Amino acid sequence: MADSNVEDKSRLSKNLLQMKFMRRSVIRIEKEQNEEEQRRVIDDEHWVLDIPELQEKESRYQLEPSYAPCENLVFGRMSFKGLNPEIEKLMTVQEVEESLKISEAKEKELMVDEDEMTKRYETLIGTIAKKFAKKRHRSAVNSEVSEGSSNPKKAKREFLKPGD
Template identity: 35%
Template sequence: MPKDMRGKMKLSKSVLEMKFMKRSKMKAQAEEEAIEGSTMYSNNISEGMKNAVEKYIFEESYIPFENLIVGRLSFGGMNPEIEKLMTIPQHRPTPVNREMDKDVSDEEMAKYSASLAQTVAKKFSNSSKRQRKKMKFLKPKEE
C-alpha cells in the first residue's frame, strides 16, 4: 500500500473508487484538504489564534456607537411629514435589569418541574411497568 507524506498507510485509488468505499474516500479527501490548509497557513497562524474564542463583535454600522438618529430631518416646517415623524421618540434599547421580579416562586417551580418529570416518565415507561388501577368488584344494584 502506498504511504502519504506523514508515513501513514493510505488506500489505493482503485479501492477508493469502489461503491462501498465512498465514505472513506470523502474522509480521505477531507483529511488531505485539512493538511494542505494547515501547511499553507501554519506560518501565519499562531497557537493563540487557533485556540482563540471570538473576542470581538462586528457591527456593520457606526450609528449605535455615535448615538446618531436614523432618517431624514426637516427644519422650520419645510417638510411637515418628516417633522411629524421627528416628534415620535426614537426607540433606544434599554439596558436589561438582571434583578427583575420573579413571576413564579421557587417552590412553585420545584413542584411544577417534579410533576413534569413524572409526566414525562409515565409517557416513556412501558405499559408493563406502569401501575394500573385495580378494578374493584361492583355489586349489582337492587331495584
C-alpha cells in the first residue's frame, strides 16, 4: 500500500499532462511504456527453433600446433657441443625425467604380487626338499609334493607276488 501511494504521488495529474509544455514528457512516457510492453512480448514469445543441434563430424585428420610430434622430435629446440648451454641443461633434465619414468614402468611390470610370490615359494620348497632328500625318502617326498601340486605323478611300479 505504501508503494502504491508513493507511485500515485509521483505521477502527474491528467490536467497537468494535457498542458502544452508537458506534451513532450507525455510522449516520452508513452514511448517508454510501449518499449517495455514490446520487450515483455519478445521475452514471452522468445523465438526458438525446434531443430536438433548439429553434431560435428569426426575428422580423419589430427591437427597439431607443432610439427615436433610429426617428426618424432623429443625436444623442440636442440643444442650440441656446448653451443647453447641453457638448452643442453634442459635437454639433460628432460632425458633424466624420461628415463626415470621408463624405469618406474619397467619396475611395475616386473614386480611380483603376493599371490604369485607364495606360489613360487611353495614350488621352491618342494624342489629343495627333493634335492636334499636321501634315496630312501625321495619317494616319500615325491608323494608329498605330488599331493600338494595339481599334477600328480604316476605311482612307482612295484613287484607283485603271483597269487596261488
